[in-house]
Amino acid sequence: MTPSTTRAPTKPTGLDCRLAVLGSDVRLTPHRREVFDVLASSTDHPTAYDILDRVKSRSPHISLATVYNCLEHLTTHGLIKLVHLERGQSRYCANLHEHVHFHCETCGKVIDAHPASDFDPAKFWNLPKGTRVTRTDLAIHGTCNACATQS
């Protein structure tokens, strides 16, 4: 597949779903919609494999490659967030509210935590002059209540 010319993506019409985010128009094919819905209804920060498993109940023939493609598309269009807490599989998150991730190092659970007050972490650190900040990722590692009490 070596296209000789490039053309703007087909405009979304008909069966396509659309979602307006950050002022841009994101085209959602059925698969992309399903991947997004699965993630939006998950609170456990699933991996690509987890998402494949869950989407399969509705679309049994979807492939891992398509899940990765959809996740990539959704991420670059700002509909979901990619989370890197440790080595190995990336995790995904559809919570677009300002939040941080608490990661339990015992059971591996990831919990969203929301700010107690409005707060810009970037203000607290001496960043070099001229630095432009686009996003901050705060990961808090430790032991969750369940693991802490049963030990």
Added chain:
Amino acid sequence: MTPSTTRAPTKPTGLDCRLAVLGSDVRLTPHRREVFDVLASSTDHPTAYDILDRVKSRSPHISLATVYNCLEHLTTHGLIKLVHLERGQSRYCANLHEHVHFHCETCGKVIDAHPASDFDPAKFWNLPKGTRVTRTDLAIHGTCNACATQS
């Protein structure tokens, strides 16, 4: 190699180097020492491959497996820190002072930023009751001054 009994690690003596960190005594073999020294004199948050390249100038026969082993040992003993900013290779950091990582999404550079005032990020977030925090990782993503000005 299937040891029938387990014995406490050999006590460091003679040629072994030692470093007292966080109250524990960390045994440093020559390779571990070299890996640590390379990292301590680097400010660019090198990957395991980067470290292998740099250590090779002193120990041409060191293997990637040994570099990983040394990094693992140094990490679990608190002498260095593991940094996950994006997909792919992990990065390592010997700066044990409280700091965060600024990651330039254009050139990939990683810059340490130190706190402007004393600050506990965990205080600003509503963590579930009973949560124990062991460490926090703050990654700030954006564009560094050099990349911002030349675009």
Added chain:
DNA sequence: CATGCAATTAGAATCATTCTAATTCTAAAA
């Protein structure tokens, strides 16, 4: 209804890391 590109797919390829089994080294026991 034909055309062209986007989306999807299966499977191969790549990349990062960990594992395995053999070898070497070192410190303490004999």
Added chain:
DNA sequence: TTTTAGAATTAGAATGATTCTAATTGCATG
């Protein structure tokens, strides 16, 4: 001082996660 047990190191295989490739399918426009 020699022996010896286990730790460290090694090369290369294996695994796991992700990306790439090439072929196919689906859809919207001409």
